[in-house]
Amino acid sequence: MQKRHQNNFIVFLFLLVFSMNSYAQTIDNDSILLRDYLSELETSFNVKFSYADSDVNAIYIEKSNSDSLDAILNSLRETTEITITKLNDRYYTLTKASTITICGFVLDNFEENTIPGATVEIYESNLSGITDANGAFSFENVPRNSLIQIKHIGFKPIFIEAKEFIKTTDCKTIAMALSYQELDEVIVTQFLTTGLNKLSDASIELNTEKFGILPGVSEPDILQTVQALPGIKSVDETVSDINIRGGTNDQNLILWDGIKMYQTGHFFGLISAFNPYVTEKVSIIKNGTSAIYGGGVSGTLSMKSMQELPLYAKGGAGFNLISGDVFGEIPVNENLAIQISARRSYTDFLNTPTYTTFSEKAFQDTEVDNESEFYFYDFTTKFIYEINPYHHVSASMITMSNNLNYLETTNNGTAPNRSNLNQDNFSIGSQLQSEWTDVYTSQLSFYYTQYDLDALSISNNDTQQLTQNNLVKESNVKLTTNYQLWDTINWMNGYEFTETGIENTTNINQPPFASNIKGVIRHHALFSELNYSSENEKLKGSLGGRLNYFENLNTFKEYVFEPRLNVTYEFLPNFKTEVLGEFKSQVTNQIIDLEQNFLGIEKRRWILSDGDALPITKSKQGSIGFNYDTDKFYAGIDGFYKKVDGINVYTQGFQNQNQFDGEIGSYVVKGAEFLINTKNNFYSAWLSYTFNKNDYTFDALLPTIFPNNLDVRHAVTLAGNYTIGNLKLGLGLNYKSGKPFTQPDKNDPINEAVFPNEINYEESNSSRLPEYLRADASAIYTLNINDKVKTTLGASVLNFTHRRNTLNTYYRLQEDNTIETIERLSLGITPNFSLRISF
Structure with a gap:
């Protein structure tokens, strides 16, 4: 353990020195702040640019060799994701685009092989997809401030800001770390509604954040929702008396964050006692229970x-x-x-x-x-x-x-x-x-x-x-x-x-x-x-x-x-x-x-x-x-x-x-x-x-x-x-x-x-x-x-x-x-x- 930490520290110092040196070289190699370059263009072409300082601050670009203002502005549009609008022959406005085009490659960090079929999900939008045979992905009209989650079976999921993947000449490469604890988390199918999944061990998983809709339920009441599954019912219409495959409610093992719960309902069992908006996932097991669980002869x-x-x-x-x-x-x-x-x-x-x-x-x-x-x-x-x-x-x-x-x-x-x-x-x-x-x-x-x-x-x-x-x-x-x-x-x-x-x-x-x-x-x-x-x-x-x-x-x-x-x-x-x-x-x-x-x-x-x-x-x-x-x-x-x-x-x-x-x-x-x-x-x-x-x-x-x-x-x-x-x-x-x-x-x-x-x-x-x-x-x-x-x-x-x-x-x-x-x-x-x- 200590050796791994020492090696990680040495690698970190090396990358830090290398990145600082690379950054200095980038700035020194004919790079200029976009704000200063715009001032030069205003003088050279007798034009005026209107922009918010926050949109152009800290953006470095390389000067164009072109003598055409239109060509220079097109180059800026492609390299900065800045929207440039011409108001008339002299005045232009610059705004940071609310959406961007992104691309990337997904590799494993062990042998650096490409990872096809990795799920790429963009939060704050409905965009999602998987990497192709080369481990590549790309999306258009992605919200600039959104987060991207990349996940694949056998690898630890990654969360990165979308702006890190802004499409330029070279697409960003991401390395995923191996994970050895995914065997019981593999989703086999999604059925009935979004957020309700069947896993590879035949258990059912309810993801309340992605929960869609079920008849009679306008909010994801956890113990009401599980009764939509075959074999799980309540003979008296309560959530505190759930019968799994013919068993009584006290024969169910009900856990909240690993804690055994002896009370499960409000209003004499008509309402679940667990707030669905802080309960991220629910696993329902009718048979084939893992040995990690004890008790609950009917279900978990x-x-x-x-x-x-x-x-x-x-x-x-x-x-x-x-x-x-x-x-x-x-x-x-x-x-x-x-x-x-x-x-x-x-x-x-x-x-x-x-x-x-x-x-x-x-x-x-x-x-x-x-x-x-x-x-x-x-x-x-x-x-x-x-x-x-x-x-x-x-x-x-x-x-x-x-x-x-x-x-x-x-x-x-x-x-x-x-x-x-x-x-x-x-x-x-x-x-x-x-x-x-x-x-x-x-x-x-x-x-x-x-x-x-x-x-x-x-x-x-x-x-x-x-x-x-x-x-x-x-x-x-x-x-x-x-x-x-x-x-x-x-x-x-x-x-x-x-x-x-x-x-x-x-x-x-x-x-x-x-x-x-x-x-x-x-x-x-x-x-x-x-x-x-x-x-x-x-x-x-x-x-x-x-x-x-x-x-x-x-x-x-x-x-x-x-x-x-x-x-x-x-x-x-x-x-x-x-x-x-x-x-x-x-x-x-x-x-x-x-x-x-x-x-x-x-x-x-x-x-x-x-x-x-x-x-x-x-x-x-x-x-x-x-x-x-x-x-x-x-x-x-x-x-x-x-x-x-x-x-x-x-x-x-x-x-x-x-x-x-x-x-x-x-x-x-x-x-x-x-x-x-x-x-x-x-x-x-x-x-x-x-x-x-x-x-x-x-x-x-x-x-x-x-x-x-x-x-x-x-x-x-x-x-x-x-x-x-x-x-x-x-x-x-x-x-x-x-x-x-x-x-x-x-x-x-x-x-x-x-x-x-x-x-x-x-x-x-x-x-x-x-x-x-x-x-x-x-x-x-x-x-x-x-x-x-x-x-x-x-x-x-x-x-x-x-x-x-x-x-x-x-x-x-x-x-x-x-x-x-x-x-x-x-x-x-x-x-x-x-x-x-x-x-």
């Missing part, structure tokens, strides 16, 4: 904010009919940058049509009415500091909160009943990334996250008080290393330690009752993975695994091994096959305690595996897929099998005869996913279909095998978007077959042989809800105020046909011994509007 969503030092400041602000936000990305100096964002709802002092519809959905069948006060906020900060070119450190912080206050006035003149429900999350983390040699890198990270759910109810003239609390505290440290064994093989290794503590408390003063359940699990994991990419890049794959050691203090100790496999092969041009497999495990789950719900609002509380009532949850999954992809057409099909063991009835949300049994069981999902997408530069249209057969197995229940609560057999999406200039339009239709539920026995609905009486149910999940159908639309218009400032207007309508779909049906026994049927309905017609300004 990894969100990342600012990853590189920005070259210039940017930011924005906006509002919609629920909340307003502001964000900024500021380079403090060449080594330090900060990113910051803040968002808050104004639902506690302003009612809008969107808030009204959301409230009706969230608070139906509860004690909460329109007089309640509810608001949410989130705040993020991130620092990136480049210690030197080979080491940089980052620190991230996110905090979010949901607050519901409800005051119920009584009719007897006593003090009103008061209730509060608060949900808070605070997380902080840091990463140190180091490049020790050209083939060896490492990343050291840690995080601390705390989630707190508090409920307080004061009633009966301030004499009775109920408090409930769910507290999660988690600390994590991880070391990951990458070693490039050969050009085609990368070896990743690492160690991870996690300590998770969860506490659940319930206290009532009258009648006295107290419950306090605490638990701590320490988790050690060693992981290793080999990544391979053939020289022709037709075969790519990874093979690895994790060795986990779980210790629940004073309860159990257990080793769990998790192999992982991910292979893709291009067997014909544009045809690829994918073979994926994984074993995974997790020790945190959410229970749905219907006996201790609050104001009728369902609360999900995190608990730890204890080896008895809730063992370690384990999954195994395998899938095979085929896809055909061109620039204008994509078609893919995947078949999969997934089994999850160690689930408890309490974590599944039963609302029938089994809801209080606490039995341990498993579920098996067999399914297929199909997607066809046709697109060009102006439109994208797609049809997706998902089939799932999802069955529980509980040996202690009768029947032992019955449909899963999330067994939605068929799901279809037909949608498209179209771009007309600065206007983007989206329209879509979503269909799902009804999920299972359990009805009371028609012949003997009530069991009067027990006290208190109970409902007699039919076999578990033997009935199904009606089919679900929803139509959505959205529109976005972008107005470019100038080269750096733009305004975006967005409008969207969810369920514009106002079809009230039934999301769930359950039953309650009334005091008069009658059965009450409760139906939870979907969102009605839900309009939204957004206005943003960005710079």
Whole structure:
């Protein structure tokens, strides 16, 4: 390492001396300041030039040998990119052109070979292209102050100002440095909309900065957007209850800058808790997960904010009919940058049509009415500091909160009943990334996250008080290393330690009752993975695994091994096959305690595996897929099998005869996913279909095998978007077959042989809800105020046909011994509007 730095320093001194000498020679060799030369021309030809000093200062040119003024001026136009306009026979104006013509050659800095097929993207414009067989590129009408990004698989991306490539006699040559960490970042295809990409490892990547439009979404709500993908849905229309291939939401590993998140939604799950304007990339993994990830037996969503030092400041602000936000990305100096964002709802002092519809959905069948006060906020900060070119450190912080206050006035003149429900999350983390040699890198990270759910109810003239609390505290440290064994093989290794503590408390003063359940699990994991990419890049794959050691203090100790496999092969041009497999495990789950719900609002509380009532949850999954992809057409099909063991009835949300049994069981999902997408530069249209057969197995229940609560057999999406200039339009239709539920026995609905009486149910999940159908639309218009400032207007309508779909049906026994049927309905017609300004 020291030797490389010494060599770099010597080379730097040599180049510095050489460039200074070359610069001096250039100035001395008949060169003259353009401003002085113009003065000479004014005297020689009796003309006058009008110009801004800033446009001609520091520009050196060589005098022309011509005696013709026109020839001299033409030469100046070609060599300086200065626009010279003749007003009359004597007066001329000089202005620096706002656009320029550029050209260049791209080489590698190792063997100086040309690099064909490198992507050249010009920011602040719609210009982009690739280098030709000679590594050359050229563009006209390029904004002078724009930035150019040059990138290619296997090389580190380069950012350079466009004016560095001004076309002269010789085009500028750029050398790209090799990179050995691009295997998992190769984009295979772009589908559905811009900014949504499928990677070579079969995962999906969402780039929010380049995100286009999806039906019903005028802004890139992250957890709403991922539900456009086959196999990812929400049976209750929330973003905090996402079901990946038939799994529950607590079986998803959700990361923000490497930090595990225990809170993901605002407004009881109707809005994503993550600001999309500071979340640059989102990776969605359904199977074939890298060994670097632990937990999340159903799927992984990894969100990342600012990853590189920005070259210039940017930011924005906006509002919609629920909340307003502001964000900024500021380079403090060449080594330090900060990113910051803040968002808050104004639902506690302003009612809008969107808030009204959301409230009706969230608070139906509860004690909460329109007089309640509810608001949410989130705040993020991130620092990136480049210690030197080979080491940089980052620190991230996110905090979010949901607050519901409800005051119920009584009719007897006593003090009103008061209730509060608060949900808070605070997380902080840091990463140190180091490049020790050209083939060896490492990343050291840690995080601390705390989630707190508090409920307080004061009633009966301030004499009775109920408090409930769910507290999660988690600390994590991880070391990951990458070693490039050969050009085609990368070896990743690492160690991870996690300590998770969860506490659940319930206290009532009258009648006295107290419950306090605490638990701590320490988790050690060693992981290793080999990544391979053939020289022709037709075969790519990874093979690895994790060795986990779980210790629940004073309860159990257990080793769990998790192999992982991910292979893709291009067997014909544009045809690829994918073979994926994984074993995974997790020790945190959410229970749905219907006996201790609050104001009728369902609360999900995190608990730890204890080896008895809730063992370690384990999954195994395998899938095979085929896809055909061109620039204008994509078609893919995947078949999969997934089994999850160690689930408890309490974590599944039963609302029938089994809801209080606490039995341990498993579920098996067999399914297929199909997607066809046709697109060009102006439109994208797609049809997706998902089939799932999802069955529980509980040996202690009768029947032992019955449909899963999330067994939605068929799901279809037909949608498209179209771009007309600065206007983007989206329209879509979503269909799902009804999920299972359990009805009371028609012949003997009530069991009067027990006290208190109970409902007699039919076999578990033997009935199904009606089919679900929803139509959505959205529109976005972008107005470019100038080269750096733009305004975006967005409008969207969810369920514009106002079809009230039934999301769930359950039953309650009334005091008069009658059965009450409760139906939870979907969102009605839900309009939204957004206005943003960005710079």
